[in-house]
Each structure stands twice: as structure tokens, then as C-alpha cells.
Amino acid sequence: MGKGLPEGLGHVQRALGEVLHRARLVPVITLDRVEEAVPLARAMQDAGAQALEFTLRTPAGLPGLAEVRKALPGLSLGAGTVRCIDDYHAAIRAGADFVVSPGSTSKLLDYGVLAEIPLLPGISTMSELMAGFEKGYRLFKFFPAALSGGREALRAFAGPFPDVRLVPTGGIQVDNAGDYLAEPNVIALGGTWLSPRDLVHKQDWDAIGALVGEGLKRL
Secondary structure, X not given: XXXXXXXXXXXXXXXXXXXXXXXXXXXXXOOOOHHHHHHHHHHHHHOOOOEEEEEOOXXXXXXXXXXXXXXXXXXXXXXXXXXXXXXXXXXXXXXXXXXXXXXXXXHHHHHHHHOOOOEEOEEOOHHHHHHHHHOOOOEEEEOOOHHHOXXXXXXXXXXXXXXXXXXXXXOOOHHHHHHHHOOOOEOOXXXXXXXXXXXXXXXXXXXXXXXXXXXHHOO
16 A cells, blocks of 8 residues: 555564555454364465464464464464463464454553564554553554444544554454555554354355455455
8 A cells, every 4th residue: 555664663563564564454363173273374375365363262262373383384473362461471382473452451561562572452542542652552453443433533543643553453344444454544454354253164265265365355
């Protein structure tokens, strides 16, 4: 989209920004069975995905991420739904390249600044963005995007914070993904619609690859 990375990024966050900028669309995966992780990730990679987020919402999430790390080293892998420092440590042990939190606390933000892999902290309000900005963050997950004001909220953030980039996630679909990414302060999208559980359980990897390919084509 021709957007540059914001000023003021530290080395670790800059590396995350470059991953997000290249990826544009990051499938967000809630995994029920570890054995489905690698074929699912391979289908997404073959369709053009460069980064995936495996959430910690199920016990299979981190073991699945670890299997994908071994099988598909070319993918950038994020661990999502990181809520505390213990989750952060578990994500590092599993081989995550970055972690994503649904919200943010002062303790988690402080840890993420110095951690060996970067944190993409979740925010939904201006005050939460300011708290992270004060600690040096310039990249944030905007979640849940649709319920928190959608594109209008993104434009409100852009006024006082033109040097911040956001990753909207939640409530975005293929039909409006391109509109979200067109916003000047959006660096990438989190795609929760790209791995429907019914298709995963059917192991319909072709259908999932088609969803990812269509999503990328719309951006």
C-alpha cells in the first residue's frame, strides 16, 4: 500500500513491523487438534500467507505452533491471546517469532519492551494506545475492531497518532478487508475468518487455501 513504518521503532519492533508490512494479512488460527496445524499452515503458505497467528485459546495452540515451526521454517509465527508473562515465556519456548495480546497491562507492556521476541499489544481505546505509546510502542493490535468503532475509530487514532500503525482484528471479512487496509495507519489485518473450524475439521485444505488466496487478492 506504499506505507512506510512509523518513526521511533526499536530494533525488535522494527523487525515485527517489516513482517507485518510484507504479510498484509495474518490468519488468526484457533486450533483444536495439533495434527491439523502443519497441513493447515502449509495450505495457507501455499496460498501466499507469510505470517500466521496461533491463539492460546485452546490447549493445541502452542504445540501446533511448535510443529509448524519445525516443518515450515519460512513462516513468521505469532502466538496470540497472550495474557500474562507466563504465556509470553511459553510462546518463546514454542518457537514464536512474536506474541499478540488481546489487551494490554502495564506489566505485560514493560516486559515486552525488553523481551527477546516482540509484543503486538492489543488496544481498543485512545487511552490504551497512549499507555503503550508512552512505553515506546508504535505497533498495536486494534481489537475487537468492528465492535470498537471500525474504520471510524482508526481515523480517530490517526489524528493525534500519525506515527502509529495498527493491525485491526475481529469482525473483518473478505468484503471489507481492502477498505480496512486502505486506511493510512493500518499496516496489516488479522484474519479470523480464514480458518473456519468446520473446514479445518473436514481437513479441506483446498478450501482454506482458497479463502486465504481470495483475501490476499482483495487487498
